Amino acid sequence: MASATIKLFLPHGDGKRLRTAEISNWGGKALAAPRTDLDMFLTREELGWSGVYVLTGTDPETGKPMAYIGEAEVLADRLKTHKGIEFWISVVVFVSKDENLTKAHALRP
8 A cells, every 4th residue: 555644634723623634645635523613614615515424423312323424516505404413413524625526426336
């Protein structure tokens, strides 16, 4: 496996708040935030792009970890629809650095 550099950016200087990650030999970018920062997270330029997202939290019925994986043409619009869903406490989104990831790419098996 080829070596790679991971670039992490902590805009607030806190690893539990908004984080971005890029890998030198990968065309994608990951952004993560706690639910408490969702409104600020939705203002990020990248959330206007297509991508894949993962909501994580605890299943209220079983108490076990739970994840919801989705895709969207415009991530911010889709994530706004999840504000009323109670289980999740954090979100991670994956986008293309060059905005070339489309909904069709996200749906590929």
